[in-house]
Amino acid sequence: MKTANILLSALALPAFLLGSCTTNPDSPGLEFMPDMYRSHAVEAYVDYGMDPYHFTEETAAAQRNTSSARKPVEGTIAYRGEDVLERALSMPYPFENTPEGYEEAGLDWHSPLKDQTAAAEAGEALYTTMCTQCHGEKGKGDGKISQNGHIVGIPDYSVKLVDLPDGKMYHTIKYGKGLMGSHASQLNPRQRWEIIAYINVLQGGDDVAEDNDENTH
Ligand code: HEC
Structure with missing residues (x-):
């Protein structure tokens, strides 16, 4: 009896193991407990x-x-809570990347940030990191890339762009314009409005920009 048992197990084990072998290398073979x-x-x-x-x-x-x-x-907007500002910032940008879209943005797209002084302070840091290489520290269009001649004719905020409305700036930051590429992937909507608040300061020219420096440093 004992011998028969041993013999049986000796036969059963290889049969059990061989049962899980198949010729298809991608197949896991026989699964004994597939629910697992x-x-x-x-x-x-x-x-x-x-x-x-x-x-x-x-x-x-x-x-x-x-x-x-x-x-x-289509047109679904992710729910962003009860905060009015967060909701405004998460609204999709409604204007197309066309000359008409640019004009419409100039008329109808405004900053939801109430405290423009605080926004400009935050915007100054972002501007210094991301825009001065072309636009220059004071927005004169004289950044390093402009000086070395790679991109010429960058407009001065306080001269050529002194009346540029915020919505058009936003449009340009989102889509790019001429030799300036889109900065949409680097700046979220809040950061765009913060930079724009700082450009508004630069639009005021030297005096205002220097006053702002005194206030913020
Ligand atoms: C690679 C250089 C470069 C960088 C970097 C750059 N700009 Fe510009 N920017 C330009 C040029 C060139 C123009 C002129 C575009 C045109 O009118 O054809 C311009 C134009 C603008 C204008 C005016 C757009 C209009 O409606 O006429 C704004 C506002 C502006 N840039 C904001 C920014 C901000 C904010 C940043 C940083 C986040 C930035 N730019 C970074 C090159 C640059």
């Missing part, structure tokens, strides 16, 4: 209809084209 590997939960962003390997064809057909991963309806 294959979740029955419906995962987001998985179209089970495309994946009959994990399921029977019947299950796959039943789940095909379920609504697990649909895009939101």
